[in-house]
Amino acid sequence: MFLSFRGEDTRKNFTDHLYTALLQAGIHTFRDDNELRKGEEISSHLLKAIQESLISIVVFSKGYAFSTWCLDELAKILDCRQTARQIVLPVFFDIDPSDVRKQKRSFAEAFDRHEERFKEEMEKVQKWRKALEEAGTLSGFDLHSIANGYFFPFPISIADAYNFYSNYVL
Amino acid sequence: MHRHESKLIQMIVEEVLSKLNPRYMKVATYPVGIDSQVKDIISMLCVGTNEVRIVGIYGMPGIGKTTIAKAVFNQVCHKFEGSSCLLNIRERLDQHRGLLQLQKQLLRDILKGYIWLHDDEDEGINRIKSQFCRKRVLVILDDVDQLKHLRALAGERDWFGPGSRIVITTRDERLLTRLEVEKKYHAKGLNNDECLQLFSWHAFKKPHPLKEYVELSKVVVDYVGGVPLALEVLGSNLFKRSIAHWRSFIEKLQKHLPHQIQRQLITSLDDLDGEVKGMFLDIACFFNGMDKDYVRKILDGRGFYPEMGFDILRERSLLTVNSENELQMDNLLRDMGREIIHQMAPNHPGKRSRLWHREDIMAVLDEYCSVITNCSSFRQHLMKTFSTEAFP
Numbered sequence: 019m020f021l022s023f024r025g026e027d028t029r030k031n032f033t034d035h036l037y038t039a040l041l042q043a044g045i046h047t048f049r050d051d052n053e054l055r056k057g058e059e060i061s062s063h064l065l066k067a068i069q070e071s072l073i074s075i076v077v078f079s080k081g082y083a084f085s086t087w088c089l090d091e092l093a094k095i096l097d098c099r100q101t102a103r104q105i106v107l108p109v110f111f112d113i114d115p116s117d118v119r120k121q122k123r124s125f126a127e128a129f130d131r132h133e134e135r136f137k138e139e140m141e142k143v144q145k146w147r148k149a150l151e152e153a154g155t156l157s158g159f160d161l162h163s164i165a166n167g168y169f170f171p172f173p174i175s176i177a178d179a180y181n182f183y184s185n186y187v188l
Numbered sequence: 189m190h191r192h193e194s195k196l197i198q199m200i201v202e203e204v205l206s207k208l209n210p211r212y213m214k215v216a217t218y219p220v221g222i223d224s225q226v227k228d229i230i231s232m233l234c235v236g237t238n239e240v241r242i243v244g245i246y247g248m249p250g251i252g253k254t255t256i257a258k259a260v261f262n263q264v265c266h267k268f269e270g271s272s273c274l275l276n277i278r279e280r281l282d283q284h285r286g287l288l289q290l291q292k293q294l295l296r297d298i299l300k301g302y303i304w305l306h307d308d309e310d311e312g313i314n315r316i317k318s319q320f321c322r323k324r325v326l327v328i329l330d331d332v333d334q335l336k337h338l339r340a341l342a343g344e345r346d347w348f349g350p351g352s353r354i355v356i357t358t359r360d361e362r363l364l365t366r367l368e369v370e371k372k373y374h375a376k377g378l379n380n381d382e383c384l385q386l387f388s389w390h391a392f393k394k395p396h397p398l399k400e401y402v403e404l405s406k407v408v409v410d411y412v413g414g415v416p417l418a419l420e421v422l423g424s425n426l427f428k429r430s431i432a433h434w435r436s437f438i439e440k441l442q443k444h445l446p447h448q449i450q451r452q453l454i455t456s457l458d459d460l461d462g463e464v465k466g467m468f469l470d471i472a473c474f475f476n477g478m479d480k481d482y483v484r485k486i487l488d489g490r491g492f493y494p495e496m497g498f499d500i501l502r503e504r505s506l507l508t509v510n511s512e513n514e515l516q517m518d519n520l521l522r523d524m525g526r527e528i529i530h531q532m533a534p535n536h537p538g539k540r541s542r543l544w545h546r547e548d549i550m551a552v553l554d555e556y557c558s559v560i561t562n563c564s565s566f567r568q569h570l571m572k573t574f575s576t577e578a579f580p
Contacts, residue, residue: 019204036197043201043266045208073207075200105207109200159203161196 020071021049022091027079028111036077050091060090068094073105076153078113083121083128089146096149108158119154121147205262213258213273218389220416221382222252225375226259232371233260233353235267240345242354244364247375248505248518249456250417250449253357256375257328260355265326268353272297273328277337278455287340288312294341298325309340317347324351332358333459335366359456361503374505377414384409386416390423404434411441411519418520421448444530445523453524456504466490467497468506472525473542476517480509 019040023033033049040047048067068074074095082088098104110118117123132143216222232243245253254275265271272294280286291312299319306312325348332338342354358364364372378386387409388397397405408426412418425446426434445453457465467487475483480498487494501507508516517525526544533539537548538555 019208032193032197035194036200039197039201040204043205045201045204045266073204075204107200107203109196159196159200161192 019045019047019073019075020068020095021047021075021077022088022095023049023077024079024082024085024088027081028077032111033077036075050087060087060094064091065094069098069102071098071104073107074098075107075109077109077111078118078153079111080113080124081128082113083125083146083150084131086132089132089149092153093145093149096152099152106153106156108153108156110158110160110162112161114162115154115158115160117154118150121150125150213262215259215262216255216416218386219255219259220386220389221378222255222259225252225256225373226263229256229260229355229373230264232373233264233355235264235353236351238350240348240350240352240354241371242342242345242356242367242369243371243373244361244367244369245355245357245373245375246359246361246364246505247377248415248521249359249453250415250520251375251377251505252416253375254330255416257330257355257357261326261328264353268326268351269324269349270298270300270320271326273330274341275328275330277329277341278331278333281337287337290341291316294327295319298323298327313340313343316341317343320348320352321346323349325349326352327354329354329356332356332363333360335363338363338367359504361505362500365503378416378419379414380409383412383414383419387412387419387423390420391426393427400431401434404431404438407438408441411438413519415518415520417452418449421446445520445527449520450524450527453520454528456506456521457528460500460504463492464497464500467492467494468501469525469529469542471501471507471515471517472522473529473544475515476522477514480513480515483515 021033021037021040025033037047037049048071050064050067068091076092076095095104095106099106108115108118113124117125121129129143129147132146133140136143229243229245233241245256247253258273258275261271261273265273274280274290274293277290280290283289287309288307291306291309295312295315306315327342327348329338329341338356342348348354356364356367356369361372361374377383384397384405385395387405388394391405392398392401408422409419412422422441426437429437457468460468470487470490470492471483475486484494484498487497498507498509502509506517506521510516529540529542532541537543538552540548543549543552
């Protein structure tokens, strides 16, 4: 599976732990090593990794939309969702799903910047917007609601949620 | 890292596992106290070495053998080339062509994709042998009670490729001995804290009892002991019930086991010989907590074969002998035995094969006396005789 996230926001704690936990569970996980990025374009190596994944997890953080890399990854992931029926699990880390869906708050700022910078390539920006809109509607995991003890936006049953909850709440 | 974050990570991993592996199994709604047992078994499995190993889990019904086996499966199945988890074998064998169905599931799980369906058990055996002998597989055989069924699913170690692991759950330790399994694990249920926690999850949807229910919860948990099945049944029965309801429920509990628990436990007597069953019922009604040698003499006098019977009951986790040489039967099993006798004639104590409640005994004797004689001094003498500590 593929793990998409913005390193500056979540790498040192959350995504590193998630990545380790996935590996420990025997799940072959590929993540884009943010630090090794060179240039602007997403590498073909990365595209291939996304294409070959059965599942993608997208960790949305406040800064996610500032990275054009992340947005390119996301667009590719949602392409694969359409064409290859890839399963996409969004994780709303420190951001509301509706901010992602409608590109509000920090995402709005990010897009102001992108629209300024990619004046010539507006269709690219539109593609990103569409991708975020779609991702924001998928059922996924919302840290905020877990912290409050609610589980609504999950694709799993309440019973399952309790199941995991009981292991960790104590 | 924040507590909620680790919770979130756990949830994501579980979700991904279940998406990636459709055979990933739901373990338990509230998996309390499972982790340490699962760890023990995984270490017994020694995954990674080249021999074929069989590990057996035994214990009384409802103690959580299946749950543990499922959790083990989830945690290690990805390390094998193929894996299959056959649940409830004993029950499924009762169905039409049950063994054949099980063989087919085994083949299908491990070979994936299309398999040519066989129509005869021997053919199934041959297919399993020829297809699996080069594969490193994990097979869980849950609730096996007879060796002959095992022979049609996992007859010999050399049916499976090097590094394969077989996990068997059973109520009968003897079966594991006969199979010469590499390791046996006695599932002993939960400790006190875990019991209260599991019960609370079912009764309150919380890890601890509500304040006003703490004492009542402890009464229930003490009675049930470490049997998760019973904690679950009783907990859900008491969910959102008033204190008054709890009190009368507990009072009834001490006389009659709830039907759901009775039904589960009673299957553990199904394939016992009449004599061993008789011994079980005698011990349940009269001899729990008494000296083994003393009871042996009485049972001997009853025409049973006590030494053999003790062994069989012990192997099936229906009886233990403590360090003081006293017979110990689990509360639930004892009451299940008593309930069997009670059900013989719920309203006519005189028609039951065994009596242990003082009121029942006196009622029967009363009836008997009034028929035989009107002599009240005889009755008084009887009253005195039976007012010993045996019938408090």
